[in-house]
Amino acid sequence: MTKRKLFAAVCTLMLLAGAELHxxxxxxxxSFQAPLTMTAASQTRLHxxxxxxxxxxxxxxxxxxASLNKAADYIHAELEKLGCPVQEQKFKVRGHEYRxxxxxxxxxxAERLIVGAHYDVCGDQPGADxxxxxxxxxxxxxxxxxAQAPALKHRIDFVAYSLEEPPFFATDDMGSAVHAKSxxxxxxxxxxxxCYEMIGYFxxxxxxxxxPDPRLAALxxxxxNFITVVGKQGQEAFTQQVKTLMKAHGKIDVQSINLPASQxxxxxxxxxxxxxxxxxxxMISDTSFLRNPHYHERTxxxxxxxxxxxxxxxxxxxxxxxxx
Numbered sequence: 001m002t003k004r005k006l007f008a009a010v011c012t013l014m015l016l017a018g019a020e021l022h023x024x025x026x027x028x029x030x031s032f033q034a035p036l037t038m039t040a041a042s043q044t045r046l047h048x049x050x051x052x053x054x055x056x057x058x059x060x061x062x063x064x065x066a067s068l069n070k071a072a073d074y075i076h077a078e079l080e081k082l083g084c085p086v087q088e089q090k091f092k093v094r095g096h097e098y099r100x101x102x103x104x105x106x107x108x109x110a111e112r113l114i115v116g117a118h119y120d121v122c123g124d125q126p127g128a129d130x131x132x133x134x135x136x137x138x139x140x141x142x143x144x145x146x147a148q149a150p151a152l153k154h155r156i157d158f159v160a161y162s163l164e165e166p167p168f169f170a171t172d173d174m175g176s177a178v179h180a181k182s183x184x185x186x187x188x189x190x191x192x193x194x195c196y197e198m199i200g201y202f203x204x205x206x207x208x209x210x211x212p213d214p215r216l217a218a219l220x221x222x223x224x225n226f227i228t229v230v231g232k233q234g235q236e237a238f239t240q241q242v243k244t245l246m247k248a249h250g251k252i253d254v255q256s257i258n259l260p261a262s263q264x265x266x267x268x269x270x271x272x273x274x275x276x277x278x279x280x281x282x283m284i285s286d287t288s289f290l291r292n293p294h295y296h297e298r299t300x301x302x303x304x305x306x307x308x309x310x311x312x313x314x315x316x317x318x319x320x321x322x323x324x
Contacts, residue, residue, distance in 0.1 A: 039147045041140050041314035043307040049078070049136035050200070053119065054126035054302050061121050062163055065096060071119045071135075072099045075160045078139050079103035082146040089182065093173045098162040100175045105145050106152035111189040113154040113321055114281075115141060116176060116270050117196040118164030125298045128305055129286070133200030135160060137284075137314050144318045154191050156321060164270055176270030184277040191324065192238060193281035195271035199227065199313045200305035201292040210290045224291040226253035227313050230268075230283040232261035238280045242320050246284075249319025252312040284317060 052074055053060065060067040072088075079086045079101065089100040117134035121127030142158045161175030168174050172181075183190055202225045203209075209224035211217040220226075229246065231239035236258050243256040259266035261275055268288070271281035289295035294304055 039144060041144060041311035041318070043311050045143065046133075046136045046140055046307050046310050046314070047302070049139055050128055050132040050302050050305065053132040053135060054128050059121050059124045059126065060119065061123060061165065062093075062096075062098075062168065068098065068120060068162060072101055072160070072162070075101045075119060075135065075139065079142060079158065082142055084142075084146065089175075089179060091175070091178045093163060093168070098175060100162065100179055101160040102179075103142055103158045104155060105142070105158075106155040108155060110153065110155045111191045112183070113156045113191045113324060114159055114179075114183075114193040114274070115156065115196070115317070115321060116159040116161060116179075116193060118161040118175065118270055120162050120165050122165040122296045125296065125300055126302070128294075128300050128302045129198045129200045129292055130288070130295060130300060131164070131196075131198060132302075133198060133305060133310060134196035137196045137199050137310065137317065140311075140314045141318050141321070144314070145322075148322075150322050152322070154321075154324070161270055170272070174270065174273060177273040177276075180273040180277055180279070183279075190274070190277075190279045193271055193274040193279055194242065194317065194321065195269050195281065195283045196317070197269035197271075197283050197285045198288050198292070198295075199284060199286055200307070200310045201286050201294070202306040202309045203291065208291065209287065212290070220255060221253070224287070225309070226255050227309075227316070228285050228287055229254065229256040230266055230285055231256070231258045231281075232266040232275060233258050234261075235280050235282070239282055241324065242282055245320040245323040246313075246316030249323075250312040250314075250316025252309055252316060254316060284313065 056067045058064045060071045084103050084105050086103045117138040118131050119135050163175045206223050209222050229239050229243045239256050243254050246254045269283050271283050274281040294300040
């Protein structure tokens with residue numbers, strides 16, 4: 001089942017099950033920090049990252065290993081420029097080798113905060129929003145961390161994954177599943193995981209934000225110019241904490257939603273694999289196909305993205321990971 005079909009199939013069920021649509025955690029978390037004096041995310045660098053990834057031919061899907069490896073090499077090189085430790089987690093699927101790229105900041109033995117994004121695409125398409133926008137966001141967040149050099153209480157691992165897309169989605173062959181399993185096997189203490197998943201498509205026209213159910217439409221803006229923190233039921237306080245910190249540090253509307261993990265709707269990206277081991281995890285998303293008509297199409301090109309708002313999403317996420 002595709003992610004789009006899964007979403008449509010469970011929306012009515014999740015509403016009947018009583019999803020906590022707006023987390024009601026503390027208005028300001030205990031670890032809240034005032035807005036950071038920071039170097040803002042660069043639209044120019046974000047654009048350059050997306051341009052490189054979308055220019056790769058053939059498309060960087062699981063069948064085109066040369067393109068996937070060029071993407072991985074680029075990510076590795078960009079992270080290595082920051083002077084932080086960078087390693088690769090290699091794994092085999094169907095006789096082929098794939099790579100997760102991992103860069104680390106902060107105290108090596110401290111509790112970890114994972115920031116992740118997948119770099120593969122679905123089929124033969126450039127994947128500007130899905131998911132070059134997210135990889136660019138991950139890289140730019142790491143650059144801000146290096147430039148600002150804040151005191152960190154957590155070890156922050158930036159992880160770029162392969163094999164998020166079909167036919168591997170929701171299987172143990174996802175790169176994020178391999179990574180999450182390794183953390184658990186090594187008994188690594190994990191504070192949480194934040195997943196970048198499609199952060200570049202925004203619209204200002206009323207009615208540009210779609211919903212699969214009118215009850216959801218009654219709770220959220222109908223203009224597609226916001227970013228969403230998506231979590232599962234039972235982690236409302238954490239979802240609210242991320243939302244509050246993002247709102248304090250990024251000039252963009254931030255919404256949140258908590259959904260039943262058992263029905264699958266909340267876990268439409270790599271964060272799902274961290275829940276399996278009891279780690280808190282959320283997805284940062286522009287709502288994917290509910291807003292972006294280019295989802296999994298050849299029209300998912302760089303020209304459709306809003307880099308000004310992407311930069312504000314990154315500013316928000318940067319504030320969240322430093323403030324957690």
